[in-house]
Amino acid sequence: MKPYVFISRKLPEDAIAMLKEKYTVEMWDKEDVPVPYDVLLQETRKADAILTMLSEPVNEEVLKAGEKLKIVANMAVGYDNVDVETAKRLGITVTNTPDVLNDSTADLTFALVLAAARRMVEAAEFVKEGNWKSWSPLLLAGQDVHHKTIGIVGMGNIGKTVAKRAAGFDMEILYHNRSRKPDAEQELGAQYVSFAELLKRSDFVVCLTPLTEETRDLFNRNAFRIMKDQAVFVNASRGPVVNENDLYEALKAGEIAAAGLDVFAEEPIGANHPLLELKNVVAMPHIGSASMETRYAMMKLCAENIDLILSEEQPKTPVN
Ligand code: DGY
Numbered sequence: 001m002k003p004y005v006f007i008s009r010k011l012p013e014d015a016i017a018m019l020k021e022k023y024t025v026e027m028w029d030k031e032d033v034p035v036p037y038d039v040l041l042q043e044t045r046k047a048d049a050i051l052t053m054l055s056e057p058v059n060e061e062v063l064k065a066g067e068k069l070k071i072v073a074n075m076a077v078g079y080d081n082v083d084v085e086t087a088k089r090l091g092i093t094v095t096n097t098p099d100v101l102n103d104s105t106a107d108l109t110f111a112l113v114l115a116a117a118r119r120m121v122e123a124a125e126f127v128k129e130g131n132w133k134s135w136s137p138l139l140l141a142g143q144d145v146h147h148k149t150i151g152i153v154g155m156g157n158i159g160k161t162v163a164k165r166a167a168g169f170d171m172e173i174l175y176h177n178r179s180r181k182p183d184a185e186q187e188l189g190a191q192y193v194s195f196a197e198l199l200k201r202s203d204f205v206v207c208l209t210p211l212t213e214e215t216r217d218l219f220n221r222n223a224f225r226i227m228k229d230q231a232v233f234v235n236a237s238r239g240p241v242v243n244e245n246d247l248y249e250a251l252k253a254g255e256i257a258a259a260g261l262d263v264f265a266e267e268p269i270g271a272n273h274p275l276l277e278l279k280n281v282v283a284m285p286h287i288g289s290a291s292m293e294t295r296y297a298m299m300k301l302c303a304e305n306i307d308l309i310l311s312e313e314q315p316k317t318p319v320n
Contacts, residue, residue: 003048003310004068008035008056015299019306023049041065049306051075054286055267058082063090071309073302077101077158077289078238079319080211088320095305095315099157100297101289106161108288109236112260113150113204115282116232118142119258122279143203143230143257146170151202153195153218154209154237155181162206163188174198177209199226204234211238219243224250231256236288239265248274251281262288 005019007027019025026043028035034055035043044050044066052058054076063069063086071093074082079096087094115121119142126132126140150166152159155177163173163184173190175181176198184190195218199205205227209215219233219242227233233256235242244265250256258280264273267286275281289298305315 004046005049005051005306005310006043006047007051008040008043009053011051011299012296015296016303019303022307023310044069049073049310051302051306052082054078054081056081058087060086063087063092066090066092071095071306071315073305075298075302077105078210080238084320093305093309093315094319095302095317096319097298097301098317100301101294102157102161104291104294105158105236105288106165108262108284108290109158109162109206109208109234110165112234112236112262112282112284113206113232114145116234116258116260116280117145117204119280121282143232145204148172148203149174149201150204150206151175151193151198152190152206152208153177153198154207155184155190156208156210158236159206159208160184160188162208163190171204174202195223196226199223200228202231203228204232207233207235207241208237209241211240215241217241217243219247221246221250224255227256229254229257232258232260234260236262239263239267244275248278251275251278258282260284262286 002024005023005025010027010029010031016025040056041062044062047066048068049071051073058072058081060083063083069092072082072087073095075097077096077098079094082094084094119140123140146169149172151174152162153176155175166173167188173188174193175190176193176195180192207219224246247259251259260282262284263286276283308315
């Protein structure tokens, strides 16, 4: 009997052709609706491998249900949705999709910097709503990005790729990270500073740190109060790193100027989310890595990791 692979979202056939040739593959049949939890549990019971999205809670119950389960291939660089410790204890490999998404995610992150600073979404809506009556000197004037200071919190590979883009805009680059990154310091002139100093000095504060118990609510009212009144805050990591009520209050009170958000504490958000009331918020539906090329590369990497584990070889990108 061929090993059984369950994929928790409908993926394009060409992306999973290699898996289908070698294994019995079933997919949740919807592209834009997550697999119900009970279906995930039921499928995992039969599975040798599961390919999951960041929307799936791959918790202790799911992992324990997988009596034959050998690998969880999570289609994201972040894996806070997977109970990695339990997986390790049960001898289940967890893989993610690092590196293939660095450039695309950095592009989107920097696009949020530009969009929030130059009020691009507000301006586009202004035109579409027929409000443009004349050119005027300060019409929708925003802030410059070039030659300003960017502070990157979380200087992993995506952080470094954002720093490269910032260097192209002649920005001063500050960063804060658990460990120093000598390569970013030498190659890009990035300066390592404390979290508080980064908040104090940056015109653009960009959050790219993974979600852990230490980083949950890292950006709270205190942090926003330390930032400059003109600061723009961008989050392209995970929503719960930010206290959204505090962000809302800080934006309302003018403690910071604007925010560009690709991620939210609970996704998806509806049109009545309080942050969406604010004109100085640019909101995206968690599309950091969403280019066709990159999403296909992520699917391919997941498929390769599954194939390697089911062939009793080393996976390319294990996290545990
Ligand atoms: C990731 O890979 O963790 C991203 O958030 C997906 O876009």
